[in-house]
Amino acid sequence: MTKLSVNINKLATIRNSRGGNNPDVVKAAKDVQLFGADGVTVHPRPDERHIRYADVRAIKPIITTEFNIEGNCREAKFIDLVLEVKPHQVTLVPDAEGQITSDHGWNTIEHKEYLKEMIRIFKQAGIRTSIFVDPVVEMVEGAVETGTDRIELYTEGYARHFPEDKEKAVGPYVQAANRAKELGLGINAGHDLDLHNLGYFSKQIPFLDEVSIGHALICDAIYLGLENTIQLYRRQLQP
Ligand SMILES: CC(=O)[C@@H](O)[C@H](O)COP(=O)(O)O
Numbered sequence: 001m002t003k004l005s006v007n008i009n010k011l012a013t014i015r016n017s018r019g020g021n022n023p024d025v026v027k028a029a030k031d032v033q034l035f036g037a038d039g040v041t042v043h044p045r046p047d048e049r050h051i052r053y054a055d056v057r058a059i060k061p062i063i064t065t066e067f068n069i070e071g072n073c074r075e076a077k078f079i080d081l082v083l084e085v086k087p088h089q090v091t092l093v094p095d096a097e098g099q100i101t102s103d104h105g106w107n108t109i110e111h112k113e114y115l116k117e118m119i120r121i122f123k124q125a126g127i128r129t130s131i132f133v134d135p136v137v138e139m140v141e142g143a144v145e146t147g148t149d150r151i152e153l154y155t156e157g158y159a160r161h162f163p164e165d166k167e168k169a170v171g172p173y174v175q176a177a178n179r180a181k182e183l184g185l186g187i188n189a190g191h192d193l194d195l196h197n198l199g200y201f202s203k204q205i206p207f208l209d210e211v212s213i214g215h216a217l218i219c220d221a222i223y224l225g226l227e228n229t230i231q232l233y234r235r236q237l238q239p
């Protein structure tokens with residue numbers, strides 16, 4: 001079965017909006033595993049607007065499943081952090097400076113030599129590697145030449161087009177995933193996957209190794225927990 005790695009960046013965003021330590025992201029990382037997640041994903045960014053480098057260090061010791069650190073390996077600080085923390089997996093994402101969230105995969109042809117070197121460094125440290133790519137067969141073929149263990153398919157396009165035509169939306173992903181499988185690459189996927197679009201994606205690509213989901217999952221957790229939480233607060237106000 002495909003593993004579910006829960007991205008806890010969004011909980012850190014809420015914490016940072018007030019200062020303090022509520023919610024506690026280390027406790028959250030413990031709990032998501034207790035509640036059934038197969039892994040924890042974090043994506044530290046240079047401005048530390050959500051998960052902080054210190055959080056990543058604090059989370060590592062409580063991991064009982066798999067730890068996936070995503071980020072931009074053009075940042076020396078990111079490379080140092082990953083080599084120090086030694087997660088189970090590092091996912092290389094070509095983040096541009098100041099972007100709100102990840103919005104494209106690596107061009108694995110143009111940056112092949114650079115990626116080869118990065119993959120070599122992380123694999124030498126015993127860390128499984130994954131490269132974030134758009135669902136394009138040539139990018140998958142480029143990825144295999146870097147020596148990476150896996151790719152992560154960037155699913156924003158699938159999520160955006162799913163409501164109008166799910167078959168068309170998933171087409172490029174099925175093609176890219178089939179090619180990756182033929183080439184012996186492991187396959188992850190993520191970005192904007194949610195309760196509506198995940199099941200169909202999973203059925204079309206049943207051999208996916210892992211999905212990482214954050215934004216929608218945390219939004220659902222807040223919303224689906226709202227009724228219960230209001231009742232708990234009302235109970236405190238009972239005479
Ligand atoms: C690579 C990817 O798709 C996710 O890591 C996503 O970018 C989450 O990052 P943010 O939480 O900063 O949006």
Ligand SMILES: NCC(=O)COP(=O)(O)O
Pocket residue numbers: 007041043070152189190191192193212213214215216217
């Ligand atoms: N790799 C994708 C990820 O970790 C979470 O992306 P999103 O669900 O927050 O869009």
